[in-house]
Amino acid sequence: MKTSSRRRSADDRGFRLGTGFFAFLVVALVAGIFFELYRTSTLSLQKFGFRFWTGKTWDPVAGEFGAFPFIWGTLYSSILAMLISTPIALGIAIFLSELSPRRLRTPLAFLTELLAAVPSIVYGLWGVFVLVPIVRSLQVATPGWMKKIPLFSGPPLGVGMLSAALVLAVMVIPFTSSVAREVLKAVPSTQREAAYALGATRWEAILAALRFGRTGIIGAVILGFGRAVGETMAVTMVIGNNPQVSASLFAPQYTMAAVIANEFTEAADNLYLSALIEIGLVLFAITVVINAASRFLIWSVTREIKVKPPKPVSTMAFAAPTGGGK
């Protein structure tokens, strides 16, 4: 009847707008972050312009605001962390999704989750008291001739780029591997089967699956990179917090996130604060781009198949439910 259907559609509309408002809040939040950051950093944006990012000296007390060391430090530490962590993370993802005996799978996956859930501060603590001394003794043990190479130069402080990259690697591994694992799960098993049926070895069949999911796996790696870029606490505790640009693994350096964490509460004047917020703005922009790109890549692989926990689907598409397949 007309009246009830009108009431129905009014109710539908009300529900849609009501819940839609809350969904809109999510979008508003992200937009808000951007605008807010932009607004509070205008002082610095206007005063320094692009020079901000090319200047190599960061000495706010003396009025020098060169933020290049932070870009350098962030990229160096994150890229190095990815170089270390990606092969391991992919190895874990492959092991868990293709190779592991069924009984081991759950406990191992659980342990990986645990690794991912440990707070950054705990990794930082471990980094300061355990990793840094190890790196220090590594430095001390470096032969003199190696110390002459810029990559290995510097006094044995322990804190520095290597320690930061190592801690970051440990933190990123479980993250990258769980996303890669989701991608591999979404690759249809028929791809591997086709390879086996043509006489492929185990590794060759895995390669076929990897090739099918390659865009998603690249997405997983990029996502991990984004995580490394934004990591704050663990990094600031082991990197030395020195705004210098150095090629050495052992030199104390600084990242964007770390300088914000350390100097925000000490920023004495508005310009200083604004400069730090500008760094935050760029950090935000970088992570948004990284995230968007990687999500797109991952989406293109998992498009038809939604694989999210708790997905109650057996990974073995042929497991006979009650005896007798087809």
Add this chain to the structure above:
Amino acid sequence: MTETMVSDMQTPTDAKAGSPAPGSGSSPAALPTAGRTLRMESKKLDFFYGAKQALWEISLQIPEKTVTAFIGPSGCGKSTFLRCLNRMNDIIPDTRVEGDVLLDGNDIYGSGTDIVDLRRRVGMVFQKSNPFPKSILDNVAYGLRINGMAPKSEIPERVEKALRRAALWDEVKDRLDTSAMGLSGGQQQRLCIARAVAVEPEVLLMDEPCSALDPIATTKVEELIHELKRDFTIVIVTHNMQQAARVSEFTAFFMLGRLVEHDRTEKLFTNPGQKITEDYITGRFG
């Protein structure tokens, strides 16, 4: 190869031992495949998913250069058995096989078996076509490359031969470098057939190859099978009895994990030995 004729006269009775309706069936002395060279043979094959048994004492003979069809209702074990023939079930964890499967007289489940080689010799085409996300040429050449079967110079020629065999060459010869994913469903399945025959297998296993195809594509594939059987031994699992009647010389009827009847196709469809077979064929269940 020919020794199976006399020494395994026990097998037909055994094959019927587990049947739901133990009947007279064919006399023990006349195996349906008598007089033919056998390519593959299973002897009292049992198959288990973990603790659950799925196949019971399957003893079946596959003569060379013929088409043998496996028919039966859903869940009867025909695909499971097919996958035992190239040990594809090995990739499922917790599965177990008892009994023998012989390829040219050698037990493929024996300890000395090279599985990689076995799977090249016994190829498989799947129900839903599964081309790799590569070019048409790379798909067909895949098996050749990983098995090192042809030097780089010979690959294009071998690919053409395989595509011709799959009746696909004329349709794709101008776009070998384009992605295989751009082909239609029927073309993709013929591509998978080309890919499988490129490695020159001895036996070609086909698991309901037409079930995802339209009637025209299905006809094309059936015509293909007629051609292919001149060079390959083919085993095809199908839900479609008319198809089995059209393409095969021998048919095996499975039910509930057992081999109920195995005979020449014309005989099985016109004068089945078991009542269950007759019921299935005439559509009384299934």
Add this chain to the structure above:
Amino acid sequence: MNRTQRRKALSGFVVFLCGAAVVLALIPLFFVFGYVLQKGFSSLNWDFFTKMPKPVGETGGGMANAMLGTAYLILIAGAFAIPVGVIAGVYLSEYGKKWFASLVRFTADVLNGVPSIVIGIFAYGLAVLPVKHFSALAGGLALGFMMIPIITRTTEELLNLVPGTLREGSLALGATRARAAFSVMVPAALPGIMTGILVALARIAGETAPLLFTAFNNRYFSTSLVQPISSLPVQVYTYAVSPYDDWHRQAWAGALVLVGFVFVFSVLARVVTRRLERMHRT
């Protein structure tokens, strides 16, 4: 070695490498866990849980105020993040195919990837700058913003698993959309949604960076929304970077509490997930 043997050797080698990768990754896990356990356990005494921090330089005392502070902050965060997240998740599940829903999903994922320190800056601009002092509210806001995307996505995914027939049945009986959604669909997905909330809570409980300049820190116990408040992660950080051994000792104890919290929540989440899978399989 002929070609096939080489291929098989390569395959075996790669399998070995992957297994080695797993072992390699687990080493730091056990290393960290073990170390935290060893260093922190001895300092976990009654004092730690009940006493307030002593003045600089004096030994003893505890982190009672920090733990309560964390609990308080979680409460503030959850108070607005849970409703927003769940309702947004309901929208995504009910109207998932619209372009706006895709936009929301995308921004939720993006928000998830924003570094927590940037969220801290945002909350700072929102709640600290205008009033010129740190507050528990600002800290709660920052943490809540981080929770929203997690809860939204989990709620959406779980609601999608509930069969649509439940919704239809409810509507056919004359229920409004809202009632169908909130009194039928959401309760059906509740265990999973709760897990999502718990996971989000566990994640923010360990966050330090966004609190550094929002909630800041407080040597005393406070329940005021507009005063700075201490929190476990910030306290651990402050102690860790200090020069005092006794404070280091307490930092380890605090880290142990955090890790224990994470462990319990992970186990809980797994158990609930497993139970859900079993329910859906029948």
